[in-house]
Amino acid sequence: MLKQPAGVLAGxxxxxxxxxxxxxxAFANGTTVMAEYGAGTMEETQAFYAPYxxxxxxxxxxxxxxxxxxxxREIRYLRANYxxxxxxxxxxxxxxxxxxxxxxxxxxxxxxxxxxRNVGLQVDYETRRIYAALMSDLHESSAYSQRIDTLQLGFxxxxxxxxxxxxxxxxxxxxxxxxxYRGVEWAALVRLFKGGAWVEAGVxxxxxxxLMMMFNF
Amino acid sequence: xxxxxxxxxxxxxxxRFAFFALAATFAVLAPAAAATIEMDVNGLVCAxxxxxxxxxxxxxxxxxxxVVSLEKKLVALSTKEGTDIDxxxxxxxxxxxxxxxxxxxxxxxxxxxxxxxxxxxx
Numbered sequence: 001m002l003k004q005p006a007g008v009l010a011g012x013x014x015x016x017x018x019x020x021x022x023x024x025x026a027f028a029n030g031t032t033v034m035a036e037y038g039a040g041t042m043e044e045t046q047a048f049y050a051p052y053x054x055x056x057x058x059x060x061x062x063x064x065x066x067x068x069x070x071x072x073r074e075i076r077y078l079r080a081n082y083x084x085x086x087x088x089x090x091x092x093x094x095x096x097x098x099x100x101x102x103x104x105x106x107x108x109x110x111x112x113x114x115x116x117r118n119v120g121l122q123v124d125y126e127t128r129r130i131y132a133a134l135m136s137d138l139h140e141s142s143a144y145s146q147r148i149d150t151l152q153l154g155f156x157x158x159x160x161x162x163x164x165x166x167x168x169x170x171x172x173x174x175x176x177x178x179x180x181y182r183g184v185e186w187a188a189l190v191r192l193f194k195g196g197a198w199v200e201a202g203v204x205x206x207x208x209x210x211l212m213m214m215f216n217f
Numbered sequence: 218x219x220x221x222x223x224x225x226x227x228x229x230x231x232x233r234f235a236f237f238a239l240a241a242t243f244a245v246l247a248p249a250a251a252a253t254i255e256m257d258v259n260g261l262v263c264a265x266x267x268x269x270x271x272x273x274x275x276x277x278x279x280x281x282x283x284v285v286s287l288e289k290k291l292v293a294l295s296t297k298e299g300t301d302i303d304x305x306x307x308x309x310x311x312x313x314x315x316x317x318x319x320x321x322x323x324x325x326x327x328x329x330x331x332x333x334x335x336x337x338x339x
Contacts, residue, residue: 027269028313053269053315088260088317090290128262128287162264162285163338193265216268 024048024081024097024122025056026216032056033215038174039208041067041181042148046079054083059101062139064146067181073146075116075139077103097122105141114141128159131168146178154191165194170202172210252296253328257319258311261290269314277302277310282328286335293335295328 026032027050034046041064048058062075079101087094103116117140124133131154138147151173160166168191175184187210189202198214261267267285270292274283279300284293292311296302304321311318324331332339 023266027266027272027315029272030269053313083315086260086315088258088315090259091262093260093262093266126262159288160264161287161337162267164264166264196265196268198265216265 023095023124024099025050025053025083028053030216032058034212035214036212037209039185039187039204039206039210041065041176041185048079048081054086056081059103064148064176064180066179067176068179071107071109071179073105073107073109073139073144075103075105075118077101077116077118077139079118092125092127094125095123097124103139105139105144107143110143114143116141129156130154131156131170144178146176146180148174148176148180150174152189163195165192167192170200172202252301253324253326253331254294254296254302254307254321255324255331256292256307256311256321258290258292259317259319261285261287261292261316263287266315270311270316273310273314274307277306284328284332284335284337286337289335291335293324293328293331 024032025048030050032046032048032050034044036042036044038044043063044060046058046060048056050056057078057080059076059078062077063072065072079099081097081099084096084098086096099118099120101118103118104113105116106113118138120135120137122133122135124131126132131152133152135150136147137149138145140146152170154168154170156166156168158167170189170191172187172189173184174187175181186205187202189200189210191198191200193199196216198212198216200210200212202210204210258270261270264287267287271283271285274280274292274294277294277296279296279302281295281297285291286293294302301323307321308318326334331337
């Protein structure tokens with residue numbers, strides 16, 4: 001299960017510079033809890049435990065509200081996250097994560113609860129000064145299909161070290177399918193982390209707040 | 218002549234006893250050396266993720282302290298006096314944490330000295 005370095009592919013990942021989120025698996029025997037407020041269109045909370053560095057198991061709650069017609073969906077899910085590949089390079093790390101799960105969805109657009117199927121993918125590349133990631137998260141049921149694609153490009157004004165406060169400036173582009181939002185939602189974010197705590201805050205081009213908090217322990 | 222020989226023999230025995238007594242005293246009083254182990258690690262770019270390495274290494278009963286430097290791409294640990302951790306165990310711990318170990322080497326300096334040398338925070 002050892003993931004081997006491959007400089008060429010990491011270079012390709014950087015060239016793509018497609019962004020994402022925090023890693024769905026932090027470290028072996030670690031627990032991650034996360035809460036995100038996505039400018040009123042999405043809210044999500046997650047809790048995962050990783051028995052290995054390449055696998056985490058847990059669940060989450062996702063609420064979306066259409067910016068177009070006001071329809072809401074609430075999805076409660078169980079999910080497994082898997083590290084497909086990791087490249088540990090001299091001064092960088094690149095990862096490919098995939099996940100899948102099942103859940104229960106309710107909405108003001110349909111009655112009762114429906115079985116929700118969830119799959120997703122994240123590709124990221126990171127040095128101590130540059131961060132680039134792309135995340136795609138798909139939820140489907142018999143009544144809907146929605147995908148949230150998030151691209152993040154980050155720049156650190158100074159190279160942080162372990163136990164330092166890390167500061168990142170992040171540009172985010174997010175698109176939604178399934179009638180949730182028209183066009184691309186742009187946001188500028190400031191990310192701070194130290195120890196096991198991560199806080200990210202910013203604002204979209206429409207002036208709506210975007211917030212995320214994550215804790216690893 | 219006989220007296221001088223006996224005297225020399227007695228002196229020799231006394232010196233020999235004193236030498237062994239001194240050596241035994243040092244052996245009892247001198248502490249067994251504690252090991253400082255340094256590992257050069259690839260992929261060490263994120264402080265958030267380096268937590269996993271520290272957690273893994275602190276889980277060894279022999280570990281007394283751990284230092285991680287992203288700048289130097291270095292992980293160092295100290296062990297209890299008279300103990301050591303096998304290279305294979307260290308390599309497995311780092312691999313299980315999701316990182317690639319390049320080299321493992323032991324240093325005579327203390328972990329505090331290593332911490333000062335690389336500018337790492339306690």
